Amino acid sequence: MILETQxxxxxxxxxxxxxxxxxxxxxxxxxxxxxxxxxxKSTFVKTMVGLLYPTSGFAWINGFPIxxxxxxxxxxxxxxxxxxxxxxxxxxxxxxxxxxxxIKNSDKKIEKFLDLVKLKGHENKKVKNYSKGMQQRIGLAxxxxxxxxxxxxxxxxxxxxxxxxxxxxxIIKRLKDDGKTVFLNSHLLSEIEMICDEVAIINHxxxxxxxxxxxxxxxxxxxxxxxxxxxxxxxxxxxxxxxxVAFKDGKLTFKVKDKDSIPEIAKxxxxxxxxxxxxxxxxxxxxxxxxxxxxxxxDVC
Amino acid sequence: MLTIxxxxxxxxxxxxxxxxxxxxxxxxxxxxxxxxxxxxxxxNQVINNTPNIAKILLxxxxxxxxxxxxxxxxxxxxxxxxxxxxxxxxxxxxxYALLYKPLKRHEYVLGKFIGxxxxxxxYSTLLFLSVIGLNIAFGTKVYLGLGNVFRxxxxxxxxxxxxxxxxxxxxxxxxxxxxxxxxxxxxxIAMIGGILEQMGSxxxxxxxxxxxxxxxxxxxxxxTDVIFRKMNAELLTQNTGLSFLAQGPFGGTSQPSPAMFVYxxxxxxxxxxxxxxxxxxxxx
Numbered sequence: 328m329i330l331e332t333q334x335x336x337x338x339x340x341x342x343x344x345x346x347x348x349x350x351x352x353x354x355x356x357x358x359x360x361x362x363x364x365x366x367x368k369s370t371f372v373k374t375m376v377g378l379l380y381p382t383s384g385f386a387w388i389n390g391f392p393i394x395x396x397x398x399x400x401x402x403x404x405x406x407x408x409x410x411x412x413x414x415x416x417x418x419x420x421x422x423x424x425x426x427x428x429x430i431k432n433s434d435k436k437i438e439k440f441l442d443l444v445k446l447k448g449h450e451n452k453k454v455k456n457y458s459k460g461m462q463q464r465i466g467l468a469x470x471x472x473x474x475x476x477x478x479x480x481x482x483x484x485x486x487x488x489x490x491x492x493x494x495x496x497x498i499i500k501r502l503k504d505d506g507k508t509v510f511l512n513s514h515l516l517s518e519i520e521m522i523c524d525e526v527a528i529i530n531h532x533x534x535x536x537x538x539x540x541x542x543x544x545x546x547x548x549x550x551x552x553x554x555x556x557x558x559x560x561x562x563x564x565x566x567x568x569x570x571x572v573a574f575k576d577g578k579l580t581f582k583v584k585d586k587d588s589i590p591e592i593a594k595x596x597x598x599x600x601x602x603x604x605x606x607x608x609x610x611x612x613x614x615x616x617x618x619x620x621x622x623x624x625x626d627v628c
Numbered sequence: 629m630l631t632i633x634x635x636x637x638x639x640x641x642x643x644x645x646x647x648x649x650x651x652x653x654x655x656x657x658x659x660x661x662x663x664x665x666x667x668x669x670x671x672n673q674v675i676n677n678t679p680n681i682a683k684i685l686l687x688x689x690x691x692x693x694x695x696x697x698x699x700x701x702x703x704x705x706x707x708x709x710x711x712x713x714x715x716x717x718x719x720x721x722x723x724y725a726l727l728y729k730p731l732k733r734h735e736y737v738l739g740k741f742i743g744x745x746x747x748x749x750x751y752s753t754l755l756f757l758s759v760i761g762l763n764i765a766f767g768t769k770v771y772l773g774l775g776n777v778f779r780x781x782x783x784x785x786x787x788x789x790x791x792x793x794x795x796x797x798x799x800x801x802x803x804x805x806x807x808x809x810x811x812x813x814x815x816x817i818a819m820i821g822g823i824l825e826q827m828g829s830x831x832x833x834x835x836x837x838x839x840x841x842x843x844x845x846x847x848x849x850x851x852t853d854v855i856f857r858k859m860n861a862e863l864l865t866q867n868t869g870l871s872f873l874a875q876g877p878f879g880g881t882s883q884p885s886p887a888m889f890v891y892x893x894x895x896x897x898x899x900x901x902x903x904x905x906x907x908x909x910x911x912x
Contacts, residue, residue: 378727379912396730396732399729404725404728414639427729428729473729
């Protein structure tokens with residue numbers, strides 16, 4: 328595990344933040360961290376990179392406890408509320424951060440990352456004259472400067488236009504191909520769905536769902552059947568394998584937690600003597616999953 | 629730490645405030661020099677007939693006044709440029725991109741302190757030497773030995789460093805606004821305390837002791853005023869034998885004890901230690 332937490336908690340006077348978070352992330356993974364505003368996502372990331380001190384619990388990055396110099400050596404971080412010394416030029420800013428890492432002969436590296444984030448040609452402009460999107464790009468370049476093993480990106484595309492978002496997605500994919508681990512905090516569910524291998528959903532400071540994205544999505548497969556000549560016994564049998572069973576507009580609808588139960592249900596329908604005219608299944612999107620899980624959690628709270 | 633120091637100096641130089649300070653300082657020195665030229669080269673019969681000793685006394689007061697207001701300018705420069713040394717980065721969020729790196733928090737704070745100290749000391753030295761230079765250039769009759777000047781320069785530079793240690797420590801713990809309020813108010817308290825202590829010499833009874841105690845207490849809160857008076861004494865007393873030259877509204881009749889200078893060394897170290905310790909434990 329390149330990143331692991333055990334009951335990690337950060338609260339402010341017993342309120343806010345997050346509580347008892349247990350997460351394990353393998354290296355080379357793109358991990359999505361989702362949650363509504365104020366759920367504790369940024370607090371979690373700031374705790375992991377050593378800006379906030381945990382109230383209790385433990386966490387390690389690359390085997391080193393968080394907040395230690397050793398754990399900080401191999402991480403990169405793009406903060407959500409990024410702000411850089413705007414009196415410097417882009418190149419000076421990169422040089423400054425390279426010097427903080429004690430990187431020798433950093434010029435080539437700086438050129439490489441300026442090129443990667445498409446800021447070549449703008450490196451001699453003062454950062455205060457950069458657009459918000461350009462500042463976010465240079466922040467990303469800075470986060471990659473030390474060749475980190477784990478990169479924390481807190482809303483990395485919030486200030487970017489659609490083209491910029493695609494660029495960042497490509498950079499994340501390239502990082503993954505290079506074996507890097509990316510911890511991605513984002514509101515953009517479609518973005519997470521496109522690039523993440525695993526996700527965790529946090530609400531009110533608690534992780535309420537976690538796992539491989541594929542598995543989480545397949546747990547919520549929506550099925551629609553057009554049938555006739557059915558009886559109540561059949562509905563009862565289906566209810567044992569599915570949930571949210573309903574009969575609406577001449578269609579039997581239900582959800583299954585495992586896609587493999589769909590052929591089994593179809594067989595039960597046919598064996599019962601009912602006529603099956605049509606069967607459609609649709610795996611829910613991350614947005615459906617998010618709304619469903621967070622909505623249920625809100626009901627409980 | 630050296631990187632932070634280097635870029636703190638760069639920031640001060642690159643910002644337009646630095647240019648503005650340089651221009652206004654030239655303006656200040658020009659006005660001061662103009663005043664000296666009028667006072668030193670006056671053909672008024674009354675002044676010409678004044679004994680030399682009285683002229684020396686007048687000129688020493690002009691020198692002390694020049695240094696006093698220079699010291700005042702430096703103090704405000706420190707407040708204006710350094711109150712946000714740490715808190716400014718925290719409030720803007722610039723600190724996030726710095727302190728997730730393998731940089732110890734105390735290195736960041738000390739790096740800022742050293743960088744600002746270098747800039748302020750260079751400025752303070754230039755201002756001090758300019759004031760002395762103007763007095764010599766206009767033919768002051770006050771004896772200014774090289775040893776006196778260098779000893780006085782040390783104390784003239786020490787005062788701003790003491791104030792800076794308070795500002796940087798406070799900026800590591802509190803907001804920029806609160807640091808500004810604390811620095812200005814503390815400096816004001818030290819100044820009024822110093823004046824009251826000097827006034828104490830005009831009395832002989834318990835009032836004298838009471839005023840002296842006020843001065844001692846305010847010196848403990850912020851020893852900038854007592855350092856300035858020590859500087860004045862070093863510049864004007866030691867070799868001439870005319871100790872009264874160091875007196876007057878900008879000088880001092882009573883000198884700080886050696887224990888006070890031990891306290892000053894402790895004061896700087898303690899503030900920086902306390903500020904960095906608090907900053908190290910702080911959630912950002």
